[in-house]
Amino acid sequence: MSDAAKAGQGDAEVWAPEVAERFGLPAAAGLGPATFYADLAAPHGRRHVRVCTAAACFAAGAGRHVRQVEEVLGVAAGHIDADADVSLQGVRCLGYCYAGPACLDGDTPCTGPALADQLSGRAEPHAPPIPAVDATGAPVLLAGVVEGEDAWQVWPEIVRTRTPEQVLAEVAASGLRGRGGAGFPVAAKWAAARSSPDTVVVANGDEGDPGSYADRLLMEADPGRVLEGLALACFACGGRRGVVLVRSEYPRALARMRIAVEQARAGGHLGRRIHGTDVDLDVEVVEGSGSYVAGEETALVAGLEGGRGCARPRPPYPTQRGLWDAPTVVNNVETLAAVPWIVACGGDIYAARGTLSESGTKLVCLSERFARPGCYEVELGTPVLRIVVELGGGLREGSDLTVLQVGGPLGGFLAADQLDVPLSEADLAGRGAALGHAGLVAFDQQVEPEEVLRHVWEFAAAESCGACSPCRVGSRRGLEIVRTGAPTGQEYARLLRVMGEASLCAFGRRVPAAVRSLARAYGERLAGWDQ
Ligand code: SF4
Structure with a gap:
């Protein structure tokens, strides 16, 4: 390992205790997260490239692209060059599984077999948009149920005319289960967290499962719908605070979600006394730091509190004691994106799709x-x-x-x-x-x-x-x-x-x-x- 690489990897030992001290915390409170999260631990040069080593990119060419990228950049994955000009970080999934192998050069995506040419400047960076259709060839339903219309079609009327209990009942009737992998019934989770106005709902956009890019699609193509689902979830739970966690490997989704929050505030969909009611709600967008397990709900809460993203035993469940000890609902982005349609069109209509025990649709x-x-x-x-x-x-x-x-x-x-x-x-x-x-x-x-x-x-x-x-x-x-x-x-x-x-x-x-x-x-x- 070069001296610069050692210096790069050792940086956290310098800055993390300083940051901790500024907050009156012991050095370990800074060093713990700084050495846990891949983004904080990886050395960063002036040019920082992330190369995907996850399943779909691996399957595209048996992983040979990593060596090609290392050769063209002159630096091994996980390292930084002697002058701290270039660093290379291996990451597990950038969400370009349909067009891999993939890299992010800074925030610029490069994809396909000519990856090395794009990184060397011999070819323009190339990253096609996500092809997204339903089984009939129509645009993706979850993101386009009110097809051709903007998001926030449902929320203004619901917040004015319905009760949280009615929204909860509609989602219960739909049979919607969490789409992030655990498959827990959504309405039951919401009901468990309805004890306090401090309840927080987190939209989990830490889509760490290599091979899936559905959440990236939703956050980039229809961030307003994700926020609208989050707002409905907060309303049903009686909470006034929402958080959207977007993984750092999705810079475009992060930017779009931040813009969507600003637009929602400007449009009166978030803020104080929303649409003339006594409902207050605001949403914060938080960037992840590179960890697969930090998408698990107890680990996610630990990460949002600034700690290492480790899972912890349950109970207590986050719905009982979550973010800063407040009741916390963690719902995957795809789950929340389905909620506006369910509330607008009826839970029973949603429940008519799918199987008897697992209703609705799924993005594959x-x-x-x-x-x-x-x-x-x-x-x-x-x-x-x-x-x-x-x-x-x-x-x-x-x-x-x-x-x-x-x-x-x-x-x-x-x-x-x-x-x-x-x-x-x-x-x-x-x-x-x-x-x-x-x-x-x-x-x-x-x-x-x-x-x-x-x-x-x-x-x-x-x-x-x-x-x-x-x-x-x-x-x-x-x-x-x-x-x-x-x-x-x-x-x-x-x-x-x-x-x-x-x-x-x-x-x-x-x-x-x-x-x-x-x-x-x-x-x-x-x-x-x-x-
Ligand atoms: Fe593995 Fe245990 Fe951590 Fe879960 S909590 S990721 S099982 S080490």
Whole structure:
């Protein structure tokens, strides 16, 4: 490592205690977060490039783009050059899964096979917009239910003419569940937090699941609708404060959300005595700092309070004691974006879509290996095979599907002949997978099974927050074992069992299921890894 790289990585040891002291806090209060979050810990040169190392970009070329980017920039991922001119940070997902591999050069996206040319200046930076349609080819429904009209069509009338209880009842009738992966009933969560005017609702735009870019689409294309859903949620919960957390890897979404808040204030949708009522509400937009687990709701609360983004045991649930001890509802961006439609059109109409136990629609994101990658809105229960073949058009020419990752690193894998399963949490669980945030990442013959297995364990080891030992130790040991090339005796099976049963949060508990499903999907090619 160069001296400059050491200096860059050591910066946090200088500035973090100083910042802590300014607030009258001990040095550890600054050093803890500064060394936890990737954005704070990574060295930053005058030119800072982030290269995506997550599943879809990895699948686009077996991860070869990282080496190409390192060569063209003259600096290794995680380092800074001797003159502190250029630094390179490997990040897990920039939300360009449909066009990868991807980089952010500063805040400028570069995508596709000619990534190195774009970074060297031999070609213009190129990043196509997200192709977004529903199953009939119409624009995405969640973002365009009042098609062609602006957001904030629902809120003014609702806040004037309905009660919070009526809004809550409508959402309860819809059966809407959280779309971020946990799938908790939204109305039940809201009801649990209705005890205080201090209640806070957080729109969780920390879309960390590699393979999904639905929240990025919503925040960039229709930030007003996300805010309108947040306002309705605050109204139903009796809270006066909303927060939008946007991950730092989405600079465009962050800028659009900030503009949308200003516009909402100017339009009288936020502020004091909204639309002539006695309702007060304001919203703050906060930028994330680079951590996968910090999207989990207890970790998210810790992060918003300025601490390390570690998960903690529940109870107390955030709805009982969350942000600064106030009752706190954390809802994913996609979840909130569905609320204006539900309130305007009726919860029962929403509930008529989807399956009996999982109502409504879901945005699914197809990765770059598909012939027609993009973000599609489908009813829950739509067969995965139909999504892959009819919407995605199968894989691009020359690519043969080997395994399909569903629901991100904590979701699971399906073999090419296992796609006849409805897209729902219950049905996917029957195949050892999970819906997650419904990113579908296709792997083809250019990536070896062992490389995919290693990739999943690398993700687990890198993103474990370290709060509990089954996951902190298990993810590292799991990676060591797969790097040796063979499961050793009973240790691997025991490790998976302990992680799955004793980890504190869903991250550690889901990793074993994900790697088992991967081994099953590859069959003979990963013989011995299905433990
Ligand atoms: Fe952190 Fe992993 Fe434990 Fe979750 S399971 S609290 S991510 S160490």
